[in-house]
Amino acid sequence: FLIEKKKYVNNTIEKYTSELKYFLHWAFKEGKHKNTYYENLKASRDRVEIVSLEIDEFAKLVNYNSENERLQKVRDLFVFQCLTGQRWSDINSIGWVDIKNDIWELYQIKGSKTKKIEIPLHS
Secondary structure, eight states, X not given: OTTTTSOOOXXXXXXXXXXXXXXHHHHHHTTSOOOOGGGGXXXXXXXXXXXXOOHHHXXXXXXXXXXXXXXXXXXXXXXXXXXXTOOHHHHHTOOGXXXXXXXXXXXXXXXTEEEEEEEEOOO
């Protein structure tokens, strides 16, 4: 189902399987069920090639000019994301109210925890 219908890749399936097994193990320890068949569930993780920009490639991107305004905006957002190391969801929600004295005050939400991050901004 996950492969054929949802078109998920092995790493996504492995993540979901792992989370399901964790939950089922917790429920077993809490006495919610007596079935241990879930322990036999297996999923494999594929090795993923990590691709990153070289400094000269990044410089080309920073200096690239296009007559297409949309491409310029996409480039600027990508460069900003690279320079700050933040997720797209955080970049997408930034506002002028979040910047105080050249510091971006960001509240990252991960799961049920919120963490304040201060990112210095330079010209």
